[in-house]
Amino acid sequence: MARSTAGAREDSGVRTSTEDSDPPVEAPPPAIRSRPVSWAGLWFVLPFAVLFAVFLLWPTITGFAYTFTDRSLTGAPAGYIGWSNWTESLTDPAVWSSLWNTLVFTGLSTPPLVLAGLGLALLTARARRLGWFLRFSFFAPFVLPVAVVTMIWVWLYQPGFGLVNDTLTGLGLTEVGWLADERVAMISVVVTTLWWTVGFNYLLYLAALQGIPREIYEAADVDGASGGRKLWSITLPLLRRTTVLVLVLQLVASLKIFDQVYLMTRGGPNFATRPLIQYIYESGFTGFRIGYASAISYLLFAVIIVFSVVQFRLFSREEV
Amino acid sequence: MRHHETPQPPTVSRRALLAITLAVAGSGATACGSVDDVGERVALDQWNLFGGGDGARMIEMHQRYAAEHPGVDLRATTYAWGPPFYTKLAMGAAGGRGAAVATVHVSRLKGLAPGRLLDAIDARALSSAGLAASDMERTVWDKCFVDGELYAVPMDTHVLVNYYNREICAAAGVLDAEGHLRETHGVDEYVALLKEVKAVTGTFGTSLDTNAGWRPFWALYRQQDGELLFGDGDFQLDESKALAAFDVMRRLADEGLAPRDSNGAATSANFVNGLGGVVQVGNWEIPVYQKAGLDFGVAQFPDFFGNHRTQGDSHAYVLPHRRDRHQARLDESLAYIAWMLRNGITWAGGGHIPAYLPVAESAQYLTMLPQSEYRDAAANVQFDPDIWFSGSGARMQDDANAVFQGLYAGTQTPETALAGFTDILRTLLRIPDPT
Numbered sequence: 001m002a003r004s005t006a007g008a009r010e011d012s013g014v015r016t017s018t019e020d021s022d023p024p025v026e027a028p029p030p031a032i033r034s035r036p037v038s039w040a041g042l043w044f045v046l047p048f049a050v051l052f053a054v055f056l057l058w059p060t061i062t063g064f065a066y067t068f069t070d071r072s073l074t075g076a077p078a079g080y081i082g083w084s085n086w087t088e089s090l091t092d093p094a095v096w097s098s099l100w101n102t103l104v105f106t107g108l109s110t111p112p113l114v115l116a117g118l119g120l121a122l123l124t125a126r127a128r129r130l131g132w133f134l135r136f137s138f139f140a141p142f143v144l145p146v147a148v149v150t151m152i153w154v155w156l157y158q159p160g161f162g163l164v165n166d167t168l169t170g171l172g173l174t175e176v177g178w179l180a181d182e183r184v185a186m187i188s189v190v191v192t193t194l195w196w197t198v199g200f201n202y203l204l205y206l207a208a209l210q211g212i213p214r215e216i217y218e219a220a221d222v223d224g225a226s227g228g229r230k231l232w233s234i235t236l237p238l239l240r241r242t243t244v245l246v247l248v249l250q251l252v253a254s255l256k257i258f259d260q261v262y263l264m265t266r267g268g269p270n271f272a273t274r275p276l277i278q279y280i281y282e283s284g285f286t287g288f289r290i291g292y293a294s295a296i297s298y299l300l301f302a303v304i305i306v307f308s309v310v311q312f313r314l315f316s317r318e319e320v
Numbered sequence: 321m322r323h324h325e326t327p328q329p330p331t332v333s334r335r336a337l338l339a340i341t342l343a344v345a346g347s348g349a350t351a352c353g354s355v356d357d358v359g360e361r362v363a364l365d366q367w368n369l370f371g372g373g374d375g376a377r378m379i380e381m382h383q384r385y386a387a388e389h390p391g392v393d394l395r396a397t398t399y400a401w402g403p404p405f406y407t408k409l410a411m412g413a414a415g416g417r418g419a420a421v422a423t424v425h426v427s428r429l430k431g432l433a434p435g436r437l438l439d440a441i442d443a444r445a446l447s448s449a450g451l452a453a454s455d456m457e458r459t460v461w462d463k464c465f466v467d468g469e470l471y472a473v474p475m476d477t478h479v480l481v482n483y484y485n486r487e488i489c490a491a492a493g494v495l496d497a498e499g500h501l502r503e504t505h506g507v508d509e510y511v512a513l514l515k516e517v518k519a520v521t522g523t524f525g526t527s528l529d530t531n532a533g534w535r536p537f538w539a540l541y542r543q544q545d546g547e548l549l550f551g552d553g554d555f556q557l558d559e560s561k562a563l564a565a566f567d568v569m570r571r572l573a574d575e576g577l578a579p580r581d582s583n584g585a586a587t588s589a590n591f592v593n594g595l596g597g598v599v600q601v602g603n604w605e606i607p608v609y610q611k612a613g614l615d616f617g618v619a620q621f622p623d624f625f626g627n628h629r630t631q632g633d634s635h636a637y638v639l640p641h642r643r644d645r646h647q648a649r650l651d652e653s654l655a656y657i658a659w660m661l662r663n664g665i666t667w668a669g670g671g672h673i674p675a676y677l678p679v680a681e682s683a684q685y686l687t688m689l690p691q692s693e694y695r696d697a698a699a700n701v702q703f704d705p706d707i708w709f710s711g712s713g714a715r716m717q718d719d720a721n722a723v724f725q726g727l728y729a730g731t732q733t734p735e736t737a738l739a740g741f742t743d744i745l746r747t748l749l750r751i752p753d754p755t
Contacts, residue, residue, distance in 0.1 A: 072754040073414045074433035270722065286407045287715075288433070288754035 067295040073288040085295035095296055097271065098279040099303070101186070105261075105275060106254040108190045113250050114243070116194060117201025122235070125209040135206065142199035150263035153192040154179065179265050182272040189260055189273060196260070197253070201246045208242035209235070244315045251311065255304050276300050362652045365419035366396040367412070367640075369405035373607035377670050385659055392652055402713035406432070409640060413437040418640025420653045426463045426472055426634040427704045427711030433755040434471040439639040441470045441654075449654035451661060457675045457698055460634040472636035473657050475664065476672030477698040479632030480535050481603050482622050486615045488597035492520040500693075501598070501619045507568055510622045514577040517597035525577035527596025529587040533569060533724025534717045535631040536600060540565035542702040543625035550707045555745050559738060566727055566734035568624060573728040580729050606671035606691065618690040620697045632701035633712050634675060673698045708755050709748045719744045 067085050071078040089095050124134040141149065156163045157178035165175045178188040212235065220230050258277035261267060267274030276296065284293025370378050375398055386394050397419070399405040406428065412418035414437060424432065432438055443453065453461060457477060464472040484494075484501040494502045494513050504510045514525025528536070541548075546561035572578040582590060584601075591599045592612040600621060609616050621630035637657045639645075660667075661676040665684050673695055674680040686692050704710045704717070711717065723740035726732030732740065 070752055070754075072433075073410060074436045074755050075414060076433065076436060076755060281407075282403070285411055286403045287751075288410065289752070 063294045063297060066291045067298060069291045070289075071291040071294075073285065073290055078291065081291070085292045088292065089295045089299060094271075094279055095276070095299065098267075098274045098276045099299070101271075101273060102255060102257060102275040102277070102300075104186060105190065105257045105273075106251060108186065109193055109254045109257075110247070110250050112190070112194050113198055113201055113254075114246055116198045117246060118205050118239070118243075120198065120202045121205035121209055122231070125206060138202050139199035141196050142203075144196065146196075146259040147263060149192065149196045150260055153188075153195075154264055157188055180269055182269050185265050185269060185273045189257075189264055192264065193257075193260055201250065204242055204246055205239065208239050212238050248308065248311055251307055252304060255300070255307065361391055361393040362648055363393045363395065364421065364649065364652055364656060366394060366656070367405075367409060367419040367422040368396060368398055369401045369423060370398060371401060372604075373611075374604060374667075374670050374672075377666055381660060381663060381666050384663070385656065388659075392656070394656070406713065410437055413640040413642075416641055416643030418642055420639070420642075420649055421637055421656060422640050423475070423635055424472065424638050425712040426460060426474060426636045428714060429464070429466060429472055429636075429638075429711075430706060431708040431711060431714060431755060432638075434466040434469070436755070437641050438471050439641050439645065441473065441639060443470050445650070446470070446473065446654055446658075449651070450658040451654075451676075455677050457673075457677060457680065459699065459701060460636075460675050463634065463703055464636060472638045473661070474634045474636045474675035475661065475667060476675050477632055477634050477701050478603050478672045479630045479694075479697045479701050480539055480600055480621050481630070481694050481697060482598060482600050482619045483591065483605070483609065484598045484617050484619065485591065485594060485596075486617055488517060488520050488594060492516045492597060500617060503623075505623050505626070507571075507624050510624060511571065511575065511577065514572070514598070515575075518577055521595055521597050524579055524590065524596040525598065526572065527587050527590035527599045528572065528578040528582060528728065529584050529601055530573070530579060530581055530725055530728035531583045532601075532721055533727060534720045535602070536569060537562075537565050537720070537724055538631040538702060538704065539621050539629060540568055540624055542631070543623075543627055543629045548705045550705065550749070553749055555749065557742065557745070562738055562741070563734045564625075566724075566737045569724065569727045570732075570734055573730065578728060581725075603671035603673070603691075603694065603697075607669070616690070618693050620694050620700065627700070628697070629700045629702050630697055631704070632697070633703065634701075635672065636675075708753050709751070716744065716748055719748075 068080055068082060069078045070081045070085075120138050124131060124138070127134055157165075159165055159175060159177060159180065162178075164178060168175060176184060179185050216234055216238075217230060220234060225233070256277060257275045258281070261273050261275055262278055262281075265273045267278050277300065280293045280296045280300070283289050283296060287293075366382075368375075368378060378396070378398075382394060382396050386392070399408050406424075409418065409422055409424070410432065413432075418437075429438075434440070447453075451473065456474060460474040460477050464470055464474055482501065486495070486499065489495050489501060490499075494516050496502050502513065504513050518525040541558075541561055544558075544561040544564060546558045546565070547556065549556040573580050578596075579586075579590065587599060587601060588605060588608050590596050592609060592614055603618070606618065620628040622628075637660070639650075639653060661674075661679070664674045664676050664679040665682065665688075668674050668679065668685055668688065668691055671691055673691075674685065679685055680695065680698075685695075704712070707716075709715045720741055723732065723737055723744065726740075727734070727737050
């Protein structure tokens with residue numbers, strides 16, 4: 001958001017400057033037409049275009065082709081098997097239960113990640129003396145690798161001597177099997193994810209807050225608006241575009257959940273936290289069935305597309 | 321911000337810079353190849369799945385190996401036991417860039433696509449490295465062949481054994497004159513023994529691992545000569561024998577002789593803390609109990625149905641598939657395997673029964689207690705069924721464990737467990753064999 005706000009302002013800046021120099025506007029077109037076509041731009045785009053084609057486009061196409069084969073990681077001879085991977089994936093209870101886990105994680109993690117990001121940004125936007133420290137503290141976990149984050153939290157959640165359970169028993173409460181209990185394991189992963197990634201949403205909101213012109217608040221002050229009123233009628237509406245962006249990014253990120261779960265619970269206990277990507281991984285790399293795993297991947301792809309389209313529809317309509 | 325002098329831009333033309341960049345990028349691949357053999361030293365990557373006591377023993381052996389072989393650059397990597405290790409192994413081999421040597425469970429051999437993910441081992445090359453077939457424990461050695469080709473070299477046999485706490489068992493009066501656990505025959509005699517033990521501990525007779533029900537099930541089923549055969553997308557299971565095995569498992573928990581819910585860690589803790597006076601778990605727990613300073617003995621898996629057959633498996637070395645296997649590295653790999661087997665006495669300390677007979681029959685091993693107390697179990701080992709989804713840490717075991725857990729927890733009867741187990745087998749059989 002920060003970047004796009006800045007970009008928009010630069011854009012408008014450029015536009016005003018051309019508007020200012022109105023007279024020569026008529027002249028340039030013939031000059032451009034007469035100049036030979038420059039291929040320089042293509043060369044700049046080429047490296048990325050090649051990487052994009054080789055590592056994203058081509059795998060996407062071949063992956064789709066694999067869904068119709070019984071291709072195996074072992075290199076065993078494979079052949080066309082029609083739609084059977086697709087029918088199998090749609091009737092495989094493990095696909096549905098792990099898709100459900102992915103959706104539960106998304107549902108549980110997205111609201112707190114967006115709200116906490118906003119809340120932290122509002123709290124620290126005006127902090128002066130400690131501002132740098134608070135910004136650093138909230139964003140720092142985000143730069144940690146997932147292996148470090150999960151290791152820290154697995155220790156915190158340890159039964160018996162882990163910080164969380166130790167505190168609970170110290171307060172005279174009973175221990176909770178944070179990662180061992182089917183009912184709370186997913187929540188434990190959500191809490192870890194919140195601590196780890198909220199910094200990114202926080203940063204987007206913080207940048208957007210700093211982009212709101214002070215004059216608007218000054219005008220509101222002159223009109224005698226209360227703090228709550230300013231938050232509700234100025235800050236939040238002006239953060240709308242950031243909220244949409246944060247929400248889209250967060251939903252997609254949450255739907256792609258895998259790393260934390262795999263490292264913290266391996267999908268357990270009793271598959272209670274196994275997300276769809278883990279099942280794809282297990283089918284394809286542990287179970288060697290690349291064709292079948294590809295078919296499930298495309299199911300997830302479809303789910304993410306549906307989510308994105310619905311979201312786009314919802315927000316773009318209101319935008320108009 | 322520190323203030324440095326502005327560095328002078330190097331006087332290289334853009335074109336030259338581009339050429340250098342491309343050259344460096346291109347040489348990346350060749351550079352990787354040359355790092356493998358540092359000077360005259362042969363690089364030897366070894367991948368294994370041993371943590372805990374086994375891992376410490378393997379590291380100890382590797383340190384000695386490295387000291388004795390300055391010409392070999394041994395690089396051992398340990399991956400998490402079970403699926404993470406096997407996934408890594410398969411992916412490395414699928415790309416033809418597996419490690420030079422890796423360890424596996426023999427029960428997983430069929431599922432690792434021998435011939436594709438694993439390279440066959442030339443028996444003649446192996447014997448010139450010093451390992452002859454006649455030096456190998458017959459039962460496990462035979463398991464290392466697939467379609468007549470040798471794919472693995474066994475390190476050990478590891479089995480479910482019967483640990484007993486000497487102090488508790490003495491108090492319960494279930495030790496014989498020599499201080500060994502009293503020999504029992506049949507389910508009832510063993511249950512009676514557990515009751516005597518429970519009278520002393522007050523909690524359990526045996527502190528079983530209820531999350532790992534597959535192993536005792538397979539031992540109990542095989543003690544009755546039960547067969548589990550696969551073919552033509554179908555299976556053959558002796559239902560009455562399976563029910564009898566399930567009933568033993570149910571009975572131990574129902575009569576309060578075993579815990580209703582206990583994972584591996586809790587099982588060890590229960591035994592060490594004297595909540596159970598005996599326990600049937602794998603021989604690999606020996607170092608754990610020794611470290612805890614426990615006075616214990618180890619007997620073969622109890623005779624429930626007329627013999628001491630027990631579930632077990634074998635760790636073995638394999639050669640993951642490589643597109644380019646240099647002769648020097650192959651020779652070094654086989655020499656490494658031979659060295660590790662010859663020095664297997666260290667490995668045997670971890671409770672595993674050596675597969676290499678010169679070690680298994682050595683005076684050093686025979687006097688090693690309690691390790692050599694159950695050495696006859698190597699002949700009683702019952703390997704898991706021979707099909708791609710079977711074996712240690714593979715799907716059939718995992719799924720069966722989840723069902724069998726209910727027999728102890730009291731949520732499954734032998735009949736529902738049988739239905740659950742046959743469901744698992746049917747589901748797994750429907751999956752096309754990917755190997």
